[in-house]
Amino acid sequence: MILNLLVWRQPAPDAPGRLVPYTVHDAAPDMSFLELLDVLNEDLVKRGEDPIAFDYDCREGICGSCAMMIDGVPHGPLPGTTACQLFLRHFPDGATVTVEPWRAKPFPVVKDLVVDRSAFDRIMAAGGFVSADTGSAPEANMIPVPKDAAEAAMDAAACIGCGACVAACKNASAALFVGAKVTHLVLMPQGHPERERRVLAMVEQAEREGFGACSNEGECQAVCPKEISVAHIARMNREYLRALLKRL
Amino acid sequence: MTLDGHVPGGPIESKWERHKFALKLVNPANRRRHTVIVVGTGLAGASAAATLGELGYNVLAFTILDSPRRSHSIAAQGGINAAKNYKNDGDSVFRLFYDTIKGGDFRSREANVYRLAEVSVDIIDQCVAQGVPFAREYGGLLANRSFGGAQVSRTFYARGQTGQQLLLGAYGALMRQVQRGQVRMLPRREMLDLVVIDGKARGIVVRNLATGALERHAADAVLLATGGYGNVYYLSTNAGNSNVTAAWRCARRGAYFANPCFVQIHPTCIPITGDHQAKLTLMSESLRNDGRVWVPRTPRDPRPAREIPEADRDYFLERRYPSFGNLVPRDVASRATKAVCDEGRGVGATGLAVYLDLADAIQRLGEATIRERYGNLFDMYRQITAEDPYRTPMRIYPAVHYTMGGLWVDYDLMSNLPGLFVLGEANFSDHGANRLGASALMQGLADGYFIAPYTLAGYVAGTPLGPVSTDHDAFREAEAQVQARIDRVLALSGGRTVTQLHRELGRVMWDDVGMTRNEAGLRRALERVRALRDAYWQDVRVPGRKDNLNKQLELALRIADYLEFAELITRDALYRTESCGCHFREESQTPEGEAQRDDERFGHVAAWEFTGVDREPILHREPLAFEAVHPSQRSYK
Amino acid sequence: MRHNGRVGENGFWRRLWSTAVGRKALMALTGLLMIGFLVTHLAGNLLVFEGPATFNGYSHSLLSPPMLYLTYLIEVALLVFFLVHLIAALLVTARNRDARPVRYARRRWAGGTSHKSISSTTMILSGLVVLVFVPLHLWTFKFGPHYVTTTEPHVRDLYRLVIEEFHEPGEVVWYVLAMLVIGFHLWHGFGSAFESLGVPYRLPLRRVGQALAVVLAGGFALIPIAIALFVGGPR
Numbered sequence A: 001m002i003l004n005l006l007v008w009r010q011p012a013p014d015a016p017g018r019l020v021p022y023t024v025h026d027a028a029p030d031m032s033f034l035e036l037l038d039v040l041n042e043d044l045v046k047r048g049e050d051p052i053a054f055d056y057d058c059r060e061g062i063c064g065s066c067a068m069m070i071d072g073v074p075h076g077p078l079p080g081t082t083a084c085q086l087f088l089r090h091f092p093d094g095a096t097v098t099v100e101p102w103r104a105k106p107f108p109v110v111k112d113l114v115v116d117r118s119a120f121d122r123i124m125a126a127g128g129f130v131s132a133d134t135g136s137a138p139e140a141n142m143i144p145v146p147k148d149a150a151e152a153a154m155d156a157a158a159c160i161g162c163g164a165c166v167a168a169c170k171n172a173s174a175a176l177f178v179g180a181k182v183t184h185l186v187l188m189p190q191g192h193p194e195r196e197r198r199v200l201a202m203v204e205q206a207e208r209e210g211f212g213a214c215s216n217e218g219e220c221q222a223v224c225p226k227e228i229s230v231a232h233i234a235r236m237n238r239e240y241l242r243a244l245l246k247r248l
Numbered sequence B: 001m002t003l004d005g006h007v008p009g010g011p012i013e014s015k016w017e018r019h020k021f022a023l024k025l026v027n028p029a030n031r032r033r034h035t036v037i038v039v040g041t042g043l044a045g046a047s048a049a050a051t052l053g054e055l056g057y058n059v060l061a062f063t064i065l066d067s068p069r070r071s072h073s074i075a076a077q078g079g080i081n082a083a084k085n086y087k088n089d090g091d092s093v094f095r096l097f098y099d100t101i102k103g104g105d106f107r108s109r110e111a112n113v114y115r116l117a118e119v120s121v122d123i124i125d126q127c128v129a130q131g132v133p134f135a136r137e138y139g140g141l142l143a144n145r146s147f148g149g150a151q152v153s154r155t156f157y158a159r160g161q162t163g164q165q166l167l168l169g170a171y172g173a174l175m176r177q178v179q180r181g182q183v184r185m186l187p188r189r190e191m192l193d194l195v196v197i198d199g200k201a202r203g204i205v206v207r208n209l210a211t212g213a214l215e216r217h218a219a220d221a222v223l224l225a226t227g228g229y230g231n232v233y234y235l236s237t238n239a240g241n242s243n244v245t246a247a248w249r250c251a252r253r254g255a256y257f258a259n260p261c262f263v264q265i266h267p268t269c270i271p272i273t274g275d276h277q278a279k280l281t282l283m284s285e286s287l288r289n290d291g292r293v294w295v296p297r298t299p300r301d302p303r304p305a306r307e308i309p310e311a312d313r314d315y316f317l318e319r320r321y322p323s324f325g326n327l328v329p330r331d332v333a334s335r336a337t338k339a340v341c342d343e344g345r346g347v348g349a350t351g352l353a354v355y356l357d358l359a360d361a362i363q364r365l366g367e368a369t370i371r372e373r374y375g376n377l378f379d380m381y382r383q384i385t386a387e388d389p390y391r392t393p394m395r396i397y398p399a400v401h402y403t404m405g406g407l408w409v410d411y412d413l414m415s416n417l418p419g420l421f422v423l424g425e426a427n428f429s430d431h432g433a434n435r436l437g438a439s440a441l442m443q444g445l446a447d448g449y450f451i452a453p454y455t456l457a458g459y460v461a462g463t464p465l466g467p468v469s470t471d472h473d474a475f476r477e478a479e480a481q482v483q484a485r486i487d488r489v490l491a492l493s494g495g496r497t498v499t500q501l502h503r504e505l506g507r508v509m510w511d512d513v514g515m516t517r518n519e520a521g522l523r524r525a526l527e528r529v530r531a532l533r534d535a536y537w538q539d540v541r542v543p544g545r546k547d548n549l550n551k552q553l554e555l556a557l558r559i560a561d562y563l564e565f566a567e568l569i570t571r572d573a574l575y576r577t578e579s580c581g582c583h584f585r586e587e588s589q590t591p592e593g594e595a596q597r598d599d600e601r602f603g604h605v606a607a608w609e610f611t612g613v614d615r616e617p618i619l620h621r622e623p624l625a626f627e628a629v630h631p632s633q634r635s636y637k
Numbered sequence C: 001m002r003h004n005g006r007v008g009e010n011g012f013w014r015r016l017w018s019t020a021v022g023r024k025a026l027m028a029l030t031g032l033l034m035i036g037f038l039v040t041h042l043a044g045n046l047l048v049f050e051g052p053a054t055f056n057g058y059s060h061s062l063l064s065p066p067m068l069y070l071t072y073l074i075e076v077a078l079l080v081f082f083l084v085h086l087i088a089a090l091l092v093t094a095r096n097r098d099a100r101p102v103r104y105a106r107r108r109w110a111g112g113t114s115h116k117s118i119s120s121t122t123m124i125l126s127g128l129v130v131l132v133f134v135p136l137h138l139w140t141f142k143f144g145p146h147y148v149t150t151t152e153p154h155v156r157d158l159y160r161l162v163i164e165e166f167h168e169p170g171e172v173v174w175y176v177l178a179m180l181v182i183g184f185h186l187w188h189g190f191g192s193a194f195e196s197l198g199v200p201y202r203l204p205l206r207r208v209g210q211a212l213a214v215v216l217a218g219g220f221a222l223i224p225i226a227i228a229l230f231v232g233g234p235r
C-alpha cells in the first residue's frame, strides 16, 4: 500500500521546523506505524538525507517512549493504542497522514518528533513515590490490601508516562498523568502516610513546569493508550483540596 | 587459566550471612565522599542507584532512554518469583534455589543462586512497601500463580504488567533520591567506554544523545546494569535500545565475558510477518497452560486450521513429551517447534510457525473464562495479526528472548576488573544455561536492592581509592578514542544502511548460532560474521551529524559492537561441544534427541578475555563445584 | 527544582490561588454559587407572569428590611464571586494558552470517551459575553428608570420596566442570544465544576448539568419572548 506522510521536521530545539511531505510506496498493512517510519528512514539514509528522529524502545505499547500526533490525534486514531502498536491496516491505501510531535511548553522539541518529557520525571521526583528505604519494609502480607483497591490502584498505575494526555489536552494539562499516580498511591495503604504531602508536591510541581489547568474535557482519557479514566483527575482535585483544608 | 569466584566458605545456607559480616562497612559520614556510577536504570540499575542514594553515596545514574521510568525491564509480563511459601505448597528457599540450579542445567554458581533465593523474600516485602499493586486474593493477601519449571506456586504478579510495576516502584525510589540530591540522573546518555586507572574501573565516557556532546564522569566504582544482548540477533523480544555496547566496551577494557553462547529462545512469540519487522512480541508462556501446540501431519497442508481434522494434526509436544506435554521448558519447546518447521510442516505464509490452539480450553471452560485469563493477550495478538484467536488458533514461533551469558562476576558481583560491578541481565551469574520464567526480575532486584549495596561497600572500604579527575590521561585517551570511532563511523558513505547489516547479522546468528548449533554451521557463522564486519566498514552509510540527536549514529556504534561480539558468541558456542540448557549442539544429544551435558569437560564457566578484534580471545575457566545439589540429567519425557 | 511539599505550610489562600487545581476549585465554587443565584433569580423573574402586583411586591419585599440586609449580603457576595470567577478565568485561560505556544497543524477530536464540546472549548468566550451582559443588564434594570406604581402600595414598578424593555425587538433578540450563551457556558460548566471540586464525573451529573443549563437558558429566554408576544404593550 502507499501512504503519504506530512512529517514535522525540526533539526534542533530552537531551529525552525516545517511539515515535509513524503510518500512511502512499499508500506504494508502488517506494519506498525513506527515500522513505516523505519522504512521511510532506510530510504532517507540511502538517499543521504537525515532520517526522521522519533523515540521508541519496547515497541509493544508498554514503555511509553513512542510519542507522536498521527493524523491529529496522539498515537493515532485507534483508541487504547500506542503509535508502536498502531498497524497500517487501519489506514486506507493512499491516505495522507500528518505526523507531528507533542506540543506543549513543558515538552520542548528536541528534534523532529522527539520531545523532552523530563518534566514528568520532576513531577514524580516531587512526590510520586512511597518513602520506603530498602531494607526497612515489613513482611509483605502484614498489611492486607482489599482486592478491589489493589485492582483499582493497578488501573491507575498502568500509566506509561507517554504524555499523550498532555498532547491531547487543549490546555496541555498534565492532570491525567498526575491524577493517575496520586490515585494509585492513595488507594494503596502504603501510600497513606504521605498522602497529603504527595499530592501537594506533585500538583505544585506540575504548576511550576508550566502545564495548563484541567478544563474537564476528557480528550486525555480518550487518547490515553492505557485508557486511564478522568475520574482520577477528580480524585486528584479532591486530594489536593483535602490536603489544603487539612493544613488550614 | 582458572578463575576464582571468591565464594565464601562454610555451609551454603549461611554463606551470605557470614559474608555480609565479613564485608567492611563504610561509615555513613564517609559515604557521601564516594561517588558511584550506575549505568542503566532498568530494574537492576534503578534499584541499585536508589539504594545507594539512600545509604548516602553520591550516585550518578545513566540511561539511554529519556527517562529512568522506561527500560527494557518494563516489558516483563509474567511475574517475579519469591520463596515466600504463601501457598503452603512446599516451597522454600532451598526449593527455589534447587529449581533455579536445575533449570539452568547446572551451569550456574551454587552460592550465588542460593543467595538469590534467600533474598527473594525481601524483594517482595520491599516492593509491597513501595506501593506496587500486586495481585491480591479476596482476603487482601498476596496472590500467586505458577510458572514454568516449578511445581509450586511462587510467582507474584501485577496483572500482565509485573515488570512495569516493579520498575515504577524502583523508579519512584530513584526519583526520591534525585529529589534529595543524592542521585544525579543523566538520561539520554549512552556509555561508550569504561575508564580504567591503575587497574581499577574509575569512570566512563558517555555521549549525550540529545546534544551529541561527549562527557567524562569519574567515580570510585562503576556499576553496570545495562541489560542483555539479545538484539545481536536483530529480531528478539528485547526493547529496541537493548544493546551490548556497554558490556562489550568493558570487555574490550579487560573484563571477561562469560558464557556468551547461553541465549534463551522463547517458544511462544508472534511469528515474523516481513522484512520490515523491527521486533518480535512475546505471548506469555502462561498460554501453554491451557493451549495445545500442533502442526498438520502433512507438510504445507493448504486447509485452514479449523478444517484440519484431529486425525491430521500432530500435537508434537504431547507426542514427544507425554508427561510434561505442552508444559516442557522453554528450550525444549523451542527446539521441538523448530524441528517440525524444518520438516516443512510449519504453518502460515512463511511456514515458520506452529499453532497454539485454545479451542479445547474454550470448549471446556467457556469463552468467558478464557477471556478473563488471557483477554489482554488475545487482544494484543489480534491487534498485531488482525486474526481472532477465539476463532482461529494463534500462530507462534520461537524468538530470542534473554541472555544468560554476560560479563563475568565473582560472588560480590564484581568483574575481574576491580571496581566494575555488573548487575542484572548484564552479568552471567545466576541462570546458568537456561533461565526459568519470572527469575530475571527477581535477580535484577536482588542484585540492585540487596547485594550490590553491601558488596560495593566492602570494595570501597577495603580498597585504597585516591581521587581521580576527569582530566586524567586515561579519560582523555578514552574520550579521544570514542571521538575517533564516531568520526570514523560518520565518514562511512557506502550504499547500505546499518540496519541492513544488522538484519543480515541477525540472520546469520539465527541460522547458525540459534536454537541448534553444530560445528560446521558455527564455523560458517564465524566466516560470515567476519565478512559482515568487513562489509560494515566498507559499504554502510551513516548520515547526519555528531553534534545532535542522531539515531543512525547510535545504531551504527551499537551494530559495530555486535559485529565484534557476535564472533565471541560463536566461538563460545564452538568451544562448548556439549549441549546444556539453551545451548544445543547437535553433536551432543541423547539417543532420543535431547540435550546431552558433559559435566566432565564442561562443568565450568567459560570466561573470555578480549585480546583484539581479529585475535583469539583467551579462555578462563571457573570450575563449578556442586556441594548442595547433584547435577542430574534433565528429563521431561 | 527541589520541593518538599511543605512549602508555605500555612499559605492556604496563596496555594489555592496559585495552582491550577486551586483556581479551578474557586471558579467551580463561585460558578456553582452563581448558578444557585440564577435558579432563584429565574424563579423570581417568572413571577412576572403573575402580573404586576405579585412581581413588584416580590421585588419590593426583597428591598425592604429585614430582607434588605440579606439582599445586600447576597449582592456583595455575588460581586465577589463574579470577580473571583472572572479573574481566575482570565488567569487560568491565559496560562492554558501559554502552555501550548506552538499549535498543531492538524488536530482532530479524539472521539470515544472524550467529552470535549464546543461548549467546553469556548468557555472564555461565553464567559466574556456574560461579562458584557451583566453590567448592561444591571444598567437596564437595577439602575434603570425608577418607575413607581400608580396604584397602592406605591413601590418601584419593575414590572413596567421589564415589559417596556421586552417590547424592544432589539433587546429581546439580545436577551435571547445572551441567555443561549449563558446556557452554553453552563452546559459544560455545571458538570465540570463538580469534577474540579473532586466529585468524580459520573454521567448523571453531567446530564443533570446539561438539563439545568437548558432549563435556565430556556426559562430566562422564555421571559422576553413571551412578553414580546403575549403581554400587552407599555401602558
Ligand SMILES: Cc1cc2nc3c(=O)[nH]c(=O)nc-3n(C[C@H](O)[C@H](O)[C@H](O)COP(=O)(O)OP(=O)(O)OC[C@H]3O[C@@H](n4cnc5c(N)ncnc54)[C@H](O)[C@@H]3O)c2cc1C
Binding pocket: B039, B040, B041, B042, B043, B044, B045, B062, B063, B064, B065, B070, B071, B072, B073, B074, B075, B076, B077, B078, B079, B080, B081, B162, B163, B189, B190, B191, B192, B225, B226, B227, B228, B237, B238, B239, B241, B242, B243, B245, B246, B282, B401, B402, B423, B424, B425, B426, B437, B438, B439, B440, B441, B442, B444
Ligand atoms: C517481553 C519480555 C518479558 C519478560 N518477562 C519476564 C518475566 O515475566 N519475569 C522475569 O523475571 N523476567 C522477564 N523478562 C526478562 C527481564 O525483563 C529482563 O531480564 C530484566 O528486566 C533485565 O533487567 P536489567 O535491569 O538487567 O536490564 P534492562 O531492563 O535491560 O535495563 C538496561 C538499562 O541499561 C541502559 N543501558 C543499556 N546500555 C546502555 C549504555 N550503553 N549506556 C547507558 N545506559 C545503557 C538502558 O537504557 C536501560 O536503562 C522478560 C523479558 C522480555 C523481553
Ligand code: HEM
Binding pocket: A214, A215, A216, C024, C025, C027, C028, C030, C031, C032, C034, C035, C038, C082, C085, C086, C089, C090, C092, C093, C123, C124, C125, C126, C127, C128, C130, C131, C185, C186, C188, C189, C190, C192, C193, C194, C196, C197
Ligand atoms: C465574568 C464572566 C465569566 C467569565 C469570563 C467566565 C469564564 C469562565 C471560564 C473561562 C471557565 C472555564 C475555565 C476552564 O478552563 O476550566 C468558566 C467555568 C465556569 N463558569 Fe464561568 N465565567 C463567567 C461567568 C460565569 C457565571 C455568571 C457563571 C454562573 C452562573 C459561571 C459558571 C461557571 C462554571 C460553573 C464553570 C465551571 C468551573 C469548572 O470547570 O470547574 N461563569 N467560566
Ligand code: HEM
Binding pocket: C038, C041, C045, C059, C063, C071, C075, C078, C130, C134, C137, C138, C141, C142, C143, C158, C162, C175, C179, C182, C220, C221, C223, C224
Ligand atoms: C430574561 C431574563 C432576566 C430578567 C427578566 C431579569 C430581570 C432582572 C431584574 C428586573 C433585576 C432587578 C432587580 C432589582 O433591582 O431589584 C435583575 C437584577 C439582576 N439580574 Fe437579572 N434578569 C434576567 C436574567 C439575568 C441573568 C441571566 C443574570 C446573570 C447572568 C442576571 C443577573 C442579575 C443580577 C446579578 C442582578 C442584580 C441583583 C441584585 O442586585 O440583587 N439576570 N434582573
Ligand code: SF4
Binding pocket: A158, A159, A160, A161, A162, A163, A164, A165, A166, A176, A177, A180, A220, A223, A224, A225, A226, A227, A228
Ligand atoms: S495518563 Fe495515559 S496518556 Fe497520560 S502519560 Fe499516562 S499513559 Fe500516557
Ligand code: F3S
Binding pocket: A165, A168, A169, A170, A171, A172, A173, A174, A175, A176, A213, A214, A215, A216, A217, A218, A219, A220, A221, A230, A233
Ligand atoms: S483533556 Fe485536558 S482539560 Fe482535563 S480532562 Fe483531560 S486534562
Ligand code: FES
Binding pocket: A055, A056, A057, A058, A059, A060, A061, A062, A063, A064, A065, A066, A082, A083, A084, A085
Ligand atoms: S515504543 Fe514502547 S510504547 Fe511504543
